[in-house]
Amino acid sequence: MQPDYQAVLQEIEQEIQPYFGMGRVADYIPALARVPGRQFGMAVRTVDGDEFTIGDADSPFSIQSVSKLFSLMLALDIMGDDLWLRVGREPSGTAFNSLVQLEHEAGIPRNPFINAGAIVVTDVVTSRSAGAQRRIADFIRMLTGNQDNRVDEEVALSEKEHGYRNAALANLMKSFGNIESDIPTLLDVYFRQCAITISCRDLARAATPLAQGGYSPINGQQILDRRDAKRLNALMLTCGLYDAVGNFAYRVGLPAKSGVGGGIIAVLPGQFAVSVWSPELDANGNSLVGTKALELFTTKTGLSIF
Amino acid sequence: MQPDYQAVLQEIEQEIQPYFGMGRVADYIPALARVPGRQFGMAVRTVDGDEFTIGDADSPFSIQSVSKLFSLMLALDIMGDDLWLRVGREPSGTAFNSLVQLEHEAGIPRNPFINAGAIVVTDVVTSRSAGAQRRIADFIRMLTGNQDNRVDEEVALSEKEHGYRNAALANLMKSFGNIESDIPTLLDVYFRQCAITISCRDLARAATPLAQGGYSPINGQQILDRRDAKRLNALMLTCGLYDAVGNFAYRVGLPAKSGVGGGIIAVLPGQFAVSVWSPELDANGNSLVGTKALELFTTKTGLSIF
Amino acid sequence: MQPDYQAVLQEIEQEIQPYFGMGRVADYIPALARVPGRQFGMAVRTVDGDEFTIGDADSPFSIQSVSKLFSLMLALDIMGDDLWLRVGREPSGTAFNSLVQLEHEAGIPRNPFINAGAIVVTDVVTSRSAGAQRRIADFIRMLTGNQDNRVDEEVALSEKEHGYRNAALANLMKSFGNIESDIPTLLDVYFRQCAITISCRDLARAATPLAQGGYSPINGQQILDRRDAKRLNALMLTCGLYDAVGNFAYRVGLPAKSGVGGGIIAVLPGQFAVSVWSPELDANGNSLVGTKALELFTTKTGLSIF
Amino acid sequence: MQPDYQAVLQEIEQEIQPYFGMGRVADYIPALARVPGRQFGMAVRTVDGDEFTIGDADSPFSIQSVSKLFSLMLALDIMGDDLWLRVGREPSGTAFNSLVQLEHEAGIPRNPFINAGAIVVTDVVTSRSAGAQRRIADFIRMLTGNQDNRVDEEVALSEKEHGYRNAALANLMKSFGNIESDIPTLLDVYFRQCAITISCRDLARAATPLAQGGYSPINGQQILDRRDAKRLNALMLTCGLYDAVGNFAYRVGLPAKSGVGGGIIAVLPGQFAVSVWSPELDANGNSLVGTKALELFTTKTGLSIF
CATH class of the missing domain: 3.40.710.10 (DD-peptidase/beta-lactamase superfamily)
Known part of the structure; x- marks a missing residue:
């Protein structure tokens, strides 16, 4: 009951x-x-x-990071299990945006829910679909059935202005060949996805x-x-x-x-x-x-x- | 059905x-x-x-390490939730017997299932009950209903002779004050618990x-x-x-x-x-x-x- | 004799x-x-x-990195001993462009000769003098007495195109507040300084x-x-x-x-x-x-x- | 002049x-x-x-650790340059008795002056000469020309009672095969060498x-x-x-x-x-x-x- x-x-x-x-x-x-x-x-x-x-x-x-769940659904739809060649499935065991692990593990983030992993996931959506930012927001609106779920532009801009650590993560992964998109574009999509209300x-x-x-x-x-x-x-x-x-x-x-x-x-x-x-x-x-x-x-x- | x-x-x-x-x-x-x-x-x-x-x-x-599940039941029975002051509940994210994490986190192992954590758990049983090794084996026999679950003495001895890394873990945790027992006694109980058939x-x-x-x-x-x-x-x-x-x-x-x-x-x-x-x-x-x-x-x- | x-x-x-x-x-x-x-x-x-x-x-x-010795002379001239608040004086003990140490030590590189430290040094010259890139090259020419010491533009461009790891370092340090310059400008000066012949x-x-x-x-x-x-x-x-x-x-x-x-x-x-x-x-x-x-x-x- | x-x-x-x-x-x-x-x-x-x-x-x-200089002279005399197969010659870059580096570098300490390295050096003297502790003290007395340089037994005992971290180092290195002596004997020599006045x-x-x-x-x-x-x-x-x-x-x-x-x-x-x-x-x-x-x-x- x-x-x-x-x-x-x-x-x-x-x-x-x-x-x-x-x-x-x-x-x-x-x-x-x-x-x-x-x-x-x-x-x-x-x-x-x-x-x-x-x-x-x-x-x-x-x-914010709850969006990572939905961009992951999209990336899995795009890449299938090949996604797991670019991001792991293990708990991180360290601070959620640490660079240490990335460096030791050749730019492969431990899982898709830490920042580095979510950036790879967003890179998949960004590099393999047109209008990535729109696609993530559209997908969330499709799931909620609510057209009012929009990007808060002030939050998105503010994330970008304080996003040096995420930029460091993206650059480090790109140095290992694990990012395909242009970094400013990728970070823009990423920050906007996190700024949806x-x-x-x-x-x-x-x-x-x-x-x-x-x-x-x-x-x-x-x-x-x-x-x-x-x-x-x-x-x-x-x-x-x-x-x-x-x-x-x-x-x-x-x-x-x-x-x-x-x-x-x-x-x-x-x-x-x-x-x-x-x-x-x-x-x-x-x-x-x-x-x-x-x-x-x-x-x-x-x-x-x- | x-x-x-x-x-x-x-x-x-x-x-x-x-x-x-x-x-x-x-x-x-x-x-x-x-x-x-x-x-x-x-x-x-x-x-x-x-x-x-x-x-x-x-x-x-x-x-082997499946025994850690049963010694943990005993230690929880002995200490209750105070056990979690001496051992964490988070995945380790690194090699299962790493010393790195212990050093960074003041001798508190990440969880009771990595070697360091299991040694703390066994220390609780060892330092707070008479005849610890017997108690762990008795408990397992009580759960299985099978009196044939015994310590394989050859395995136990062999573990001890190759157990320098576990000795390192125990000594490191003792240096942080997180081990109460005498170390040779503790390791003996630990190696024997892992050698049960x-x-x-x-x-x-x-x-x-x-x-x-x-x-x-x-x-x-x-x-x-x-x-x-x-x-x-x-x-x-x-x-x-x-x-x-x-x-x-x-x-x-x-x-x-x-x-x-x-x-x-x-x-x-x-x-x-x-x-x-x-x-x-x-x-x-x-x-x-x-x-x-x-x-x-x-x-x-x-x-x-x- | x-x-x-x-x-x-x-x-x-x-x-x-x-x-x-x-x-x-x-x-x-x-x-x-x-x-x-x-x-x-x-x-x-x-x-x-x-x-x-x-x-x-x-x-x-x-x-290449020998230039770090000369940019350090300039930065010391600009900031004096205050430079040591932004960069350490100890050997790194790990790979020369590691991010690990930076993360553990709040964005302060171990010394001015690892890449991160040299980027901070170049940031001092860049943010506190007009025409930074020219100033470093001029200084080197003044020391050698040879006006032929010029930036190899092909090398500088190539460094930039492969410089994601240095971009990661710069972004990470900026997230800790240890970089004053705009990052693309800074990296440009840095890559050009390394490309002098x-x-x-x-x-x-x-x-x-x-x-x-x-x-x-x-x-x-x-x-x-x-x-x-x-x-x-x-x-x-x-x-x-x-x-x-x-x-x-x-x-x-x-x-x-x-x-x-x-x-x-x-x-x-x-x-x-x-x-x-x-x-x-x-x-x-x-x-x-x-x-x-x-x-x-x-x-x-x-x-x-x- | x-x-x-x-x-x-x-x-x-x-x-x-x-x-x-x-x-x-x-x-x-x-x-x-x-x-x-x-x-x-x-x-x-x-x-x-x-x-x-x-x-x-x-x-x-x-x-204390100044003794490491003298035991190193002895070990070099015993092993010659082969000593450098068992201990490095690079600054450690981390806390002086850290276990992290040892684990990453297969039990080879970074240099003979950190605790781990000095323990390897003492192991060389201990395992390859009779009466090791006496030999180190004799060597120091020979260098000073002063027969009053003796082991302070109270200090040596006290070091031993608080020496769990050094015991951890020795056990870890032994697990990697880089210690030949029996550990209690080795630590006894080591603690006594440090206790010379x-x-x-x-x-x-x-x-x-x-x-x-x-x-x-x-x-x-x-x-x-x-x-x-x-x-x-x-x-x-x-x-x-x-x-x-x-x-x-x-x-x-x-x-x-x-x-x-x-x-x-x-x-x-x-x-x-x-x-x-x-x-x-x-x-x-x-x-x-x-x-x-x-x-x-x-x-x-x-x-x-x-």
Whole structure:
């Protein structure tokens, strides 16, 4: 029998209150730094098509690294398993944008969810399709069914102006021959993909194919085959939370992908997609309140992959 | 409806044949090096108490690092969550017995399944209980219900004679204050725990509590509480396969723990424990044929956590 | 009594013959790769103003990293000891263009002779003087007294087209706030400085101030104060030979700076500057025949700083 | 003309006063921790046989890592250049007792002056001569001409009780096959060698062969051949000061070896050996006042290798 998701969400909204103020809003660019921290939204979408939301579930926020999940779907569609010749599938074990590993492993990033790996993924989309930036945004809008998911141009510009570390990653990988695009073009696409705005409800809808064997009930299409849906879930579980994958699996027990905008999307295959948003981050760059909310969610429902 | 596990095992036994000879039996100690490589056994134990086996499922082999799963259960019972002050819960991202990470992180190993972490876990059992080595072996026998699971003294001695790297790990952690026991005593317990012999059938039985909310039908006891059973599954998934956790999750999709003796134990919570043994290892130190067999198992049954 | 330098040079020219073919001409850019390997020149200039040369001592070659010594003189003149807040004075202990150390030490390169450090040095000249590229080339021409030392535009362009790793270094340091210039401009100055052509005779003349307490007899000016001349010699000895400083000090025993064009300049304070050129490099990127020639030189003359 | 060394020492004794209290006495073992910090001695011995001393130049202190210079002389005598197959000659570029480099370079330490390298050197003496510990102490007494240079048994025992990191190094190198001796025996010799007591006057006498082409006027013997004396000076300059070789060369400009007992020995080939002792250490583990005193010494006399 299905839990009473709405009641669970209401309890969570109460119980996360003491955690506000314990994290810190991302401050490396002004446009993110001024987002008020005490916001919280959560949305569940079940495979039966039911939706449950609480709080600021319809407020748009900056998708940031959660976008890496969707550009990866596109790149897998373009390259198939050959993609794994250019990016690994192992957790990084070090800081999420470290250059050390890249240098030791000849420019092959450990996985597609660290910055270096996501840049390779975006390079695949950029170098092999016309209008790459448009294609990523179009794909996300197709998954959410919401034409309002647009690039926040101020955020995109600000990312670019502070993006020297990502430029270092791209140049280093290019020196190893693992980047095909022209670097300024590639970084432009990358920064714009991270600057798309989205809401919790949108995110839950967009991730539903991962809970439903690859099928999107939003647009009635098979987005991924069943096997790739499973595999993306496995990748999220082992690599989706920066340096905190182990702790997140231990506490929450769901495949998930987070972003420094404060959003997290998680999935229970065969059951639901659940998204949460709260801007204050923990030391690993994951939403502190959001992680707590997801931990409460799996504890209260008794539902996790483990 | 339950798959026809026996038929699945029979198909697997056929399909893994071409993979013999592609890996290499562990050769760092003579007692392991002389194990014939072309052996294969597999055992499934469901939560309904059914058992299905194929091949050499009752042949004893060296448990090696799979023992770390059981010593961890004991250490968690002794210290509770305080254990996590002395060992992390994150994948290592580097070679499974690396000293680098230990030095950078003040003697706190990344997780309890790399050698350094397992030595800390054994230190907890050694320093806080009388007759530690006996206690670990007794615990394993209690879980398997098989009094024949004994320490292979030749293997234990051989491990000790080639154990300078583990001695380096123990000394380094002791220099940081993270080892309480006398080092020769500790290493003796550690090497003996790794030298226990066990069969696939035994392993599947011993791991059943992880599939059954902590309850062991073998001895009728609640070995772990439900929450800790889930958590151990999460730890296995993110840290149980040395440097190959990501690939294993991607290909197999089950929480698992491997050992260089060629054994692997995996679990689908709520459904079954499945073990496999085949001595030839891949480049990451995991059974090559065993990993293939588990991949076939989840593909054929359509059952995985993802 | 002064050794018979000319006789020594003649002996060296004979004895280095068997070493041709043991190294490899730098091949990361076409313009360097096509330089014939079997060339050898050597020049000594004593503090008394005598000059002794052998072989191809007047042939122009690509100055490459030897230029770092001269840009450092300029940067020290501009910033004084404050330069050491932006770059260290310790040997790197790792590959000469590694990013690892930069990341661990917050964008402060270990010394001014590794690529990252030389980029910071060039940034000082670029950001704090008008016409930086011209200023570096002018300074070198002033030291050699030879107006023919010009930028090889083909080499400069080729460096730029293959300079992704240096671009990675510059971007990484900029992300830490240790680069002031616009990166494309900076890299342009840097690549052009490395592409200046020079001969052994020119190099020996240009380095004479380091043997003569900072005074240049070529142009009659005090280029550095006596203390800075000593300090630059100390820096060359501990940091001037990429990863081979220890072996070079052990075998040769002179402060020196090398470049992948095959040139090396060395100094015995109070006595002479000695330069050598031969394009084939050893595994550390230093001229193989050139290093051998300098080893023979200090052995035969019995003169070294030790 | 020779400087007035006595006058220089007197000026230095005045000028180093403000530097007391800025460093910290080594505190990793009690026997060193209780040494009063405000002590200072200095001794010069010229190649003409003159000796000049100031302050506590005849007070015995713990030789610690300065002993590595003397055990290296012995090991070179035993193995000749084959020693360099087991230990490198390059500066370490990282913390002086790091395990990282050892792991990356297959158990070959970077140089004989970091702990790992000194343990290999002591292993050579231990495994290839009877009564190794006695042999090292005898050799030092032979060089100083002072039979009072004895092992401080309290210090040796204390080193052993806190020597887990050195035990880790020895075990790691043994796992790579680079240690021949039994580890407890080896560490006992190593800790006892570091616990020898010596004075500044003794040290200056013991190092005189390095200033005098290998000849010891104390005992009238050629201790090293001329070439090896030069080479040891080169090794000291590039590797003798832990992580501070570059800064030391820049500030002082003499080949030197330091110890955490607060002693430093330095040499100007052809001129003198100079030793200093003051127990308070800087962040790199070198005597803070001692380093300042040597800097003043080379500045005031105008004598350095550069």
